[in-house]
Amino acid sequence: MGDIGMPTATLGGSTETKSPSRNKLFLGTFIHSKTLTELEYLHNAAVAVNSLGTIVAVSPDTDLAKAQTTILPQLSWLSEDTEIIVAKPGQFFFPGFIDTHLHASQYPNVGLFGNSTLLDWLNTYTFPLEASLSSLPKAQKVYSRVIRKTLSHGTTTAAYYATIDVPATNLLADLCLSSGQRALIGRVCMDQLGPSYYLDESPAESLTKTKQCIEHVLTKDPKMELITPIITPRFAPACSAPLMKELGQLAKETDLPVQTHISENKNEIALVASLFPDAGDSYAEVYDMFGLLTPKTILAHAVHLTEKEADLVRERRSKVSHCPCSNSAITSGAARVRWLLDKGIEVGLGTDMSGGYSPSVLEAARHAVLVSRHICMDEGRSEERDKLSVEEVLYLATRGGAKVVGMERKIGGLEVGMEWDVQLVGLHEVGDEEEEEDGGEEEGNVDVFGWESWEEKVAKWVYNGDDRNTKKVWVRGRLVHERR
Numbered sequence: 001m002g003d004i005g006m007p008t009a010t011l012g013g014s015t016e017t018k019s020p021s022r023n024k025l026f027l028g029t030f031i032h033s034k035t036l037t038e039l040e041y042l043h044n045a046a047v048a049v050n051s052l053g054t055i056v057a058v059s060p061d062t063d064l065a066k067a068q069t070t071i072l073p074q075l076s077w078l079s080e081d082t083e084i085i086v087a088k089p090g091q092f093f094f095p096g097f098i099d100t101h102l103h104a105s106q107y108p109n110v111g112l113f114g115n116s117t118l119l120d121w122l123n124t125y126t127f128p129l130e131a132s133l134s135s136l137p138k139a140q141k142v143y144s145r146v147i148r149k150t151l152s153h154g155t156t157t158a159a160y161y162a163t164i165d166v167p168a169t170n171l172l173a174d175l176c177l178s179s180g181q182r183a184l185i186g187r188v189c190m191d192q193l194g195p196s197y198y199l200d201e202s203p204a205e206s207l208t209k210t211k212q213c214i215e216h217v218l219t220k221d222p223k224m225e226l227i228t229p230i231i232t233p234r235f236a237p238a239c240s241a242p243l244m245k246e247l248g249q250l251a252k253e254t255d256l257p258v259q260t261h262i263s264e265n266k267n268e269i270a271l272v273a274s275l276f277p278d279a280g281d282s283y284a285e286v287y288d289m290f291g292l293l294t295p296k297t298i299l300a301h302a303v304h305l306t307e308k309e310a311d312l313v314r315e316r317r318s319k320v321s322h323c324p325c326s327n328s329a330i331t332s333g334a335a336r337v338r339w340l341l342d343k344g345i346e347v348g349l350g351t352d353m354s355g356g357y358s359p360s361v362l363e364a365a366r367h368a369v370l371v372s373r374h375i376c377m378d379e380g381r382s383e384e385r386d387k388l389s390v391e392e393v394l395y396l397a398t399r400g401g402a403k404v405v406g407m408e409r410k411i412g413g414l415e416v417g418m419e420w421d422v423q424l425v426g427l428h429e430v431g432d433e434e435e436e437e438d439g440g441e442e443e444g445n446v447d448v449f450g451w452e453s454w455e456e457k458v459a460k461w462v463y464n465g466d467d468r469n470t471k472k473v474w475v476r477g478r479l480v481h482e483r484r
């Protein structure tokens with residue numbers, strides 16, 4: 001990083017991301033992914049979190065009385081100032097969701113795509129909106145709202161695309177810092193294909209502006225405790241060969257993550273083949289030629305990858321963001337998640353707003369289940385095992401996503417040493433009708449009658465849950481959303 005004058009990750013000294021958090025003791029039911037196919041249920045458990053937001057103890061079968069005599073005295077850092085948060089019966093703590101692909105700048109367009117497909121959707125809906133966010137008041141309005149909305153749906157980490165505009169991209173980073181959402185922030189690089197009013201003028205300008213955004217983040221959060229800059233070539237058709245070469249070199253020099261799109265739509269793939277004839281009809285090879293397929297690269301969509309391309313992605317240890325809502329909405333296709341997983345490729349979920357119509361990773365999870373069933377129903381492919389289970393899509397939404405953004409040691413699960421990025425989920429327990437008419441908490445769409453197993457409650461949440469079930473959200477131990 002030295003040659004571009006950026007503070008290095010070892011400089012330290014940021015105060016902005018260190019919230020004056022208290023030590024916390026959480027009590028109740030905790031659920032998280034143990035493996036791809038298995039959730040772990042910890043009932044009557046206690047989890048202690050220090051003032052930096054790190055989990056320091058996980059203790060099953062521990063009520064408040066037991067915690068006071070066992071956990072608290074053992075942990076010298078726990079002062080009288082410890083905040084105690086008890087989940088109500090029926091509520092559970094679950095790792096925050098990780099949205100591995102979304103365009104913050106496109107949030108006002110969620111649900112607006114008509115019958116378009118990728119290339120005409122970009123021209124009709126997307127580029128004009130993104131360009132308009134060079135107005136900082138407009139960017140402030142849109143970015144504040146998308147952060148608030150995604151937090152309210154339990155998204156504790158988001159891999160954001162902003163726009164080509166430097167001040168607006170930096171504003172997105174600042175707003176994530178102040179709102180407490182963990183984020184990867186990418187200034188969009190594109191020097192061709194877009195309209196003349198929305199293009200980097202040259203590869204050199206694109207590179208300079210990208211470095212300015214990286215520098216901004218590293219000045220505000222030198223240790224990348226909450227915000228990480230991410231190199232963002234929009235997609236191969238929008239980036240000239242010289243630009244991709246520069247960005248590949250930048251990725252190598254800085255060891256920063258990269259995000260882009262791949263093999264989303266058949267017309268897009270044909271365009272890539274015509275623009276990069278040397279890549280032998282391989283979209284993945286185009287990125288590889290320029291050093292952009294790294295172990296820290298997030299490839300969104302990957303709907304139509306060939307066997308050879310998937311092997312290359314696996315070899316490079318690049319990651320895939322599966323965006324089922326978007327793939328259905330703008331008619332891109334059905335990504336074969338089981339096939340990717342079988343190859344050993346790490347997969348997470350992306351809402352891909354606004355190709356995707358929803359800010360909810362839970363919606364992406366249930367859509368992933370349904371798309372996997374369509375793959376299963378395809379003629380000649382009726383493989384039962386193509387189906388994704390509730391447990392598997394929750395893994396993709398948490399631990400899988402954590403691997404995709406390179407933070408699997410920090411987030412995605414509830415283990416000692418990990419950071420407390422967690423949502424408190426509450427489902428409506430059907431009780432006395434009269435009492436219910438008196439009001440009380442918002443019900444939401446999930447009704448629990450009392451005879452369901454915990455596995456059934458979780459399935460009901462996945463298929464019918466929404467932000468009304470997300471009662472509280474913490475990032476690094478800081479409360480960042482509370483439903484009133």
Ligand SMILES: O=c1[nH]c(=O)c2nc[nH]c2[nH]1
Nearest residue numbers: 103234235261326352355
């Ligand atoms: O879903 C998508 N959204 C975008 O903004 C985009 N740009 C290139 N390719 C894209 N795909």
